[in-house]
Amino acid sequence: xxxxxxxxxxxxxxxxxxxxxMKRHGYQPNSLIETLHTVQETFGYLDEISxxxxxxxxKVPLSSVYGVATFYNFFNLKPQGKHTCVVCLGTACYIKGxxxxxxxxxxxxxxxxxxxxxxxxxxxxxxxxxxxxxIAPAIVIDGEVHGNVSVEKTLEVLRRHENDx
Amino acid sequence: xxxxxxxxxxxxxxxxxxxxxxxxxxxxAAGCLSLKSEAVADELRKKIAELGIEEEVSVKPVGCLxxxxxxxxxxxxxxxxxxxxxxxxxxxxxxxxxxxxxxxETDKFFTRQQKIVLENSGQVDxxxxxxxxxxxxxxxxxxxxxxxxxxxxxxxxxxxLRGRGGAGYPTGLKWNTVAKTGNIxxxxxxxxxxxxxxxxxxxSLLEGDPHRVLEGMxxxxxxxxxxxxxxxxxxxxxxxxxxxxxxxKQAERAGVLGKNIFGTTFSFxxxxxxxxxxxxxxxETALIASIEGKRxxxxxxxxxxxEVGLWGSPTLINNVETYGNIAPILRNGGEWYAAIxxxxxxxxxxxxxxxxxxxxxxxxxxxxxxLREVIYDIGGGIPDGKKFKAVQTxxxxxxxxxxxxxxxxxxxxxxxELGSIMGSGGMIIMDETSCMVDVAKYFLDFTKxxxxxxxxxxxxGTVQLYNILDxxxxxxxxxxxxxxxxxxxDLVKNTxxxxxxxxxxNPVLSTIQYFRDEYIAHxxxxxxxxxxCKFHTHAETGKxxxxx
Numbered sequence: 001x002x003x004x005x006x007x008x009x010x011x012x013x014x015x016x017x018x019x020x021x022m023k024r025h026g027y028q029p030n031s032l033i034e035t036l037h038t039v040q041e042t043f044g045y046l047d048e049i050s051x052x053x054x055x056x057x058x059k060v061p062l063s064s065v066y067g068v069a070t071f072y073n074f075f076n077l078k079p080q081g082k083h084t085c086v087v088c089l090g091t092a093c094y095i096k097g098x099x100x101x102x103x104x105x106x107x108x109x110x111x112x113x114x115x116x117x118x119x120x121x122x123x124x125x126x127x128x129x130x131x132x133x134x135i136a137p138a139i140v141i142d143g144e145v146h147g148n149v150s151v152e153k154t155l156e157v158l159r160r161h162e163n164d165x
Numbered sequence: 166x167x168x169x170x171x172x173x174x175x176x177x178x179x180x181x182x183x184x185x186x187x188x189x190x191x192x193x194a195a196g197c198l199s200l201k202s203e204a205v206a207d208e209l210r211k212k213i214a215e216l217g218i219e220e221e222v223s224v225k226p227v228g229c230l231x232x233x234x235x236x237x238x239x240x241x242x243x244x245x246x247x248x249x250x251x252x253x254x255x256x257x258x259x260x261x262x263x264x265x266x267x268x269x270e271t272d273k274f275f276t277r278q279q280k281i282v283l284e285n286s287g288q289v290d291x292x293x294x295x296x297x298x299x300x301x302x303x304x305x306x307x308x309x310x311x312x313x314x315x316x317x318x319x320x321x322x323x324x325x326l327r328g329r330g331g332a333g334y335p336t337g338l339k340w341n342t343v344a345k346t347g348n349i350x351x352x353x354x355x356x357x358x359x360x361x362x363x364x365x366x367x368x369s370l371l372e373g374d375p376h377r378v379l380e381g382m383x384x385x386x387x388x389x390x391x392x393x394x395x396x397x398x399x400x401x402x403x404x405x406x407x408x409x410x411x412x413x414k415q416a417e418r419a420g421v422l423g424k425n426i427f428g429t430t431f432s433f434x435x436x437x438x439x440x441x442x443x444x445x446x447x448x449e450t451a452l453i454a455s456i457e458g459k460r461x462x463x464x465x466x467x468x469x470x471x472e473v474g475l476w477g478s479p480t481l482i483n484n485v486e487t488y489g490n491i492a493p494i495l496r497n498g499g500e501w502y503a504a505i506x507x508x509x510x511x512x513x514x515x516x517x518x519x520x521x522x523x524x525x526x527x528x529x530x531x532x533x534x535x536l537r538e539v540i541y542d543i544g545g546g547i548p549d550g551k552k553f554k555a556v557q558t559x560x561x562x563x564x565x566x567x568x569x570x571x572x573x574x575x576x577x578x579x580x581x582e583l584g585s586i587m588g589s590g591g592m593i594i595m596d597e598t599s600c601m602v603d604v605a606k607y608f609l610d611f612t613k614x615x616x617x618x619x620x621x622x623x624x625x626g627t628v629q630l631y632n633i634l635d636x637x638x639x640x641x642x643x644x645x646x647x648x649x650x651x652x653x654x655d656l657v658k659n660t661x662x663x664x665x666x667x668x669x670x671n672p673v674l675s676t677i678q679y680f681r682d683e684y685i686a687h688x689x690x691x692x693x694x695x696x697x698c699k700f701h702t703h704a705e706t707g708k709x710x711x712x713x
Binding site: 028029030031032033034036037060064067068071072073074075089090091092094095096127128129130131132133134135136138144145146147 | 195196198199200233234236359360361362363364365368400401402438439440441442443444455456457458459460461517518519520521525526527557560591593595599604607608611615617
């Protein structure tokens with residue numbers, strides 16, 4: 001009997017993690033989103049090689065994989081900076097002024113939403129409500145939620161991250 | 166297995182833990198965690214060890230205690246006073262309070278609430294199944310398996326429970342439709358894609374008491390004849406996902422999920438699916454597409470998912486909070502539940518209070534109490550001596566309710582009569598410093614970004630609505646724009662494919678209806694009464710000009 005083997009794109013061990021997710025779901029096409037989650041967790045973003053690998057292995061057209069990857073806001077097709085700052089733009093945070101904080105960050109670091117500074121140290125992202133409305137305005141820096149933040153405090157922390165070598 | 170065996174199993178796990186006579190419960194939900202509640206818990210543990218009183222007092226991390234703005238919160242044993250703004254240096258005082266007689270709660274924020282869905286939240290350790298079982302957990306599921314599925318559905322119908330996701334469709338009726346499809350493969354889905362900005366009820370319940378939701382799903386599965394279920398949770402809630410995964414594993418080990426539950430022929434497995442940041446996936450047909458691994462785009466209904474759902478099979482989709490109501494209804498009877506609330510809106514509703522209000526946080530109130538009681542008695546009113554302007558309910562699908570309607574009761578019908586909706590439970594309070602045109606623009610900015618692009622009225626209409634509002638906030642709007650808004654809202658509302666588009670004009674319509682003077686001030690006087698919108702006037706002509 002001929003055993004068909006999954007060919008990983010390289011000998012990077014991280015591909016095994018991605019293969020493991022697909023294997024757990026029996027390589028079913030409907031595990032596409034779950035698989036893309038694993039790719040992003042593992043590599044930080046979805047690049048062309050990984051999209052092609054997933055498409056081939058799950059037997060989903062590359063166009064559909066790309067369609068799904070671009071439809072959902074959570075997936076990044078570009079690498080993120082060393083530090084990330086997510087500004088919550090949910091209603092409670094907006095009412096309490098996170099839009100002002102976002103504007104100040106953009107001005108200070110010459111950034112726009114979803115972009116990374118030239119040094120590659122800082123990415124600015126936005127979220128549509130973190131569910132932390134009780135402590136609005138809220139931002140997330142490197143995965144940690146900060147509540148009741150002010151413009152000055154935020155800029156101070158971000159300046160430190162931007163100058164991080 | 167019988168219920169006594171399950172309780173014995175839970176007690177064994179409980180004894181292994183070596184808990185003290187009194188339990189100091191430290192809130193470990195997102196709000197308190199960001200206010201460093203872990204440091205409080207660590208200090209308490211340290212002090213208890215120093216004093217050598219582990220048998221008398223122990224520390225337990227719990228889910229949301231509700232009053233997020235005054236965290237870190239700590240409470241002792243069950244149903245006693247909640248201590249606010251606790252710092253690590255208060256450890257000695259808290260331990261002293263734990264040893265002496267417990268004090269009762271006096272803060273209106275807590276005393277005016279009635280907890281059914283959240284009764285365990287803030288009491289049980291969400292990562293331990295035995296804690297839940299010892300508070301009557303999975304008892305309803307056990308008892309239900311001795312009833313016929315139809316009897317279960319009848320009980321839910323009697324309770325008058327309506328969908329807590331926002332639309333308020335009678336839950337019993339939905340279950341009946343799925344049950345009637347016959348003896349074929351069926352699915353049960355829990356919609357935990359809480360996308361409304363300003364809402365965090367489902368997150369708190371999943372983080373604070375995940376087993377309650379799983380028990381509700383299992384009962385629903387038995388009633389409609391399903392054997393497989395999915396929880397679709399948004400990726401923005403990593404802690405909720407972690408606790409759910411843990412809860413599913415524990416429930417399978419305890420034999421309350423999986424094959425032959427309680428030794429009967431009923432089997433039910435639950436799997437998790439993680440969303441990827443698309444608001445439209447809260448719509449049931451889009452959610453199903455997303456579970457199937459596709460782009461989350463809705464399809465026309467009928468057929469409804471109750472008949473043709475996940476992979477073409479009949480599928481029951483309910484919201485997290487709806488499932489949270491099921492176990493108490495079956496435990497206490499549908500009539501008990503129906504006695505709470507108003508004629509058409511039964512039971513309690515969980516709300517997330519946020520915005521310009523003193524007590525921000527999570528509350529559960531009986532249906533029918535007035536908005537004024539919610540905002541002033543429970544919420545503590547508006548901070549900094551500012552004046553109340555509006556309360557926004559229902560997120561991007563809802564509207565803004567002004568002061569003159571504050572005495573209206575909170576129920577499905579009253580809120581929709583006012584041009585808003587009950588929604589999933591986000592309640593944002595705005596004071597005089599919020600501009601209502603800007604708020605409408607904010608919501609349209611949200612819906613235009615989140616429109617999936619499938620149908621034209623929503624894809625194009627929301628962008629046009631946004632553009633007009635943008636013009637008005639920049640001082641270049643005209644009175645014709647107001648009529649245009651009216652017409653466009655009507656079109657988008659009546660011709661969009663799914664709920665996202667159909668409800669997208671609500672924030673515009675309600676602000677025009679109640680705050681027309683603010684729109685006119687922007688258009689005619691080129692002024693923003695709240696001082697939010699900035700106008701740029703031409704130095705010579707004095708006329709406003711567009712800045713790009």
